[in-house]
Amino acid sequence: MAKFEVVMPKLGESIIEATITKWLKNPGDRIEEDDPIVEIATDKVDSEIPSPVEGKLLKVLFNEGDVIPVGKVIAIIETDPGEEGEAEVAETDSKEETVADSKPAVKAETTESAKEEAVESSSDRFYSPLVKNIAKTEGIAQSELDKVPGTGKDGRVTKEDLMSYLKNRTSAPAKTEEAPKESAAKETATPAVSKPAPQVTAGAGDEIVEMDRMRKLIADHMVMSVQVSPHVTSFIEVDVTNIVRWRDKVKDDFQKREKEKITFTPIFIEAAAQALKDFPGVNASVDGYKVILRKNINIGMAAALPNGNLIVPVIKNADQKNLLGLAKDVNALANKARSNKLEPDDISGGTFTITNLGTFGSITGSPIINQPQVAILGIGVIKKKPAVLETPEGDVIAIRHMMILSLSYDHRTVDGALGGMYLQRLQQLLESFDTNRAI
DSSP states (O other), X not given: OOEEEEEOOOOOTTOOEEEEEEESXXXXXXXXXXXXXXXXXXXXXXXXXXXXXXXXXXXXXXXXXXXXXXXXXXXXXXXXXXXXXXXXXXXXXXXXXXXHHHHHHHHHHHHHHHHHHTOOOSSSOOOOHHHHHHHHHTTOOHHHHTTSOOXXXXXXXXXXXXXXXXXXXXXXXXXXXXXXXXXXXXXXXXOOXXXXXXOOOOOTTOOOOOOOHHHHXXXXXXXXXXXXXXXXXXXXXXXXXXHHHHHHHHHHHXXXXXXXXOOSHHHHHHHHHHHHHHOGGGSXXXXXXXXXXXXXXXXXXXXXXXXXXXXXXXXXXXXXXXXXXXXXXXXXXXXXXXXXXXXXXXXXXXXXXXXXXXXXXOSOOOOOOXXXXXEEEXXXXXXXXXXXXXXXXXXXXXXXXXXXXXXXXXXXXXXXXXXXHHHHHHHHHHHTOOTTOOO
């Protein structure tokens, strides 16, 4: 008889832990290879862990709701069950800790991991990457963070705890001993704390609907983005008649040949990526008073999930792909989003985001920046409109396919000139689209 240890898998470069949300198999259940055995959740996405082997589930080492570091053993599978199974299980029980007994050890190991990976806490607390990132952005010193009351498991500070603390925070963040000058600068730059949200009461006949987990994450992320970045939005009108005519001409042949549709999205991603190469200051992040100009151009595209929430899968190195490759990636990621098959790597590493506001007929809008990026492009609906055209014979009015692009940007690093030049370059690329182009 052999044992196989199921570990919490690596879920992305920035993810060091995940929460067990639901065990799909119970001890004693027979498991086939690739059968999902547990549902997990991270700051970014929900996922399932499939069984790498065939066998019987002997033991689960953690409860639902436990937060587990990447690489930690979470379950044991018997891959060759036999008559000696009972003895092996007994031996396992003597060597392995039970779920209840293992929690202190897990906490200690997790705390050590936290100390090695990111922050040095003066207490025995573990902080998730998201909590540490928010604390860093808001200029919260470690000594101050250690005093924030936690409502999570084992007294951990959750995002909700930290956001609630920030709303009611009245004192300036304490200076750290390691970098007093930088801390003082951050204190000066920290914006005034907004007043707590007003109390809301439900009236007779009102229906109260609890936000699901993803909607809570989105809400926290959006509030954090507005608090961190001073948002400015610029708009530009674009004539996309050439693009519409080209797509009408090639879409049927493309679908017959590739067995999938060609949409406008890959065209906009291609142009956005080219414009980012021309204006790299828009493909950036802000860290205190430092601007990080991203080497890779990884463009996220906001996609709707079946439950109505939004998620942003990312096309990596979009500037290095041709239009066919972008179309394949767009369709594949959209299909994975619709079927809840997105993996953590699919939604990580974005440096710039595009959101299609025109899907539901919106002319334009001012989207919120997807932190830690510094800009997001909004694509409005394409509509036929009368437009003035300049011709050798003089100006004429013609029916054209027009749309409005909006760019929301972080005014800490992207000013109106840079934002305007980026949009203008994007307009030039789209309006000069070659109608004889092959795909």
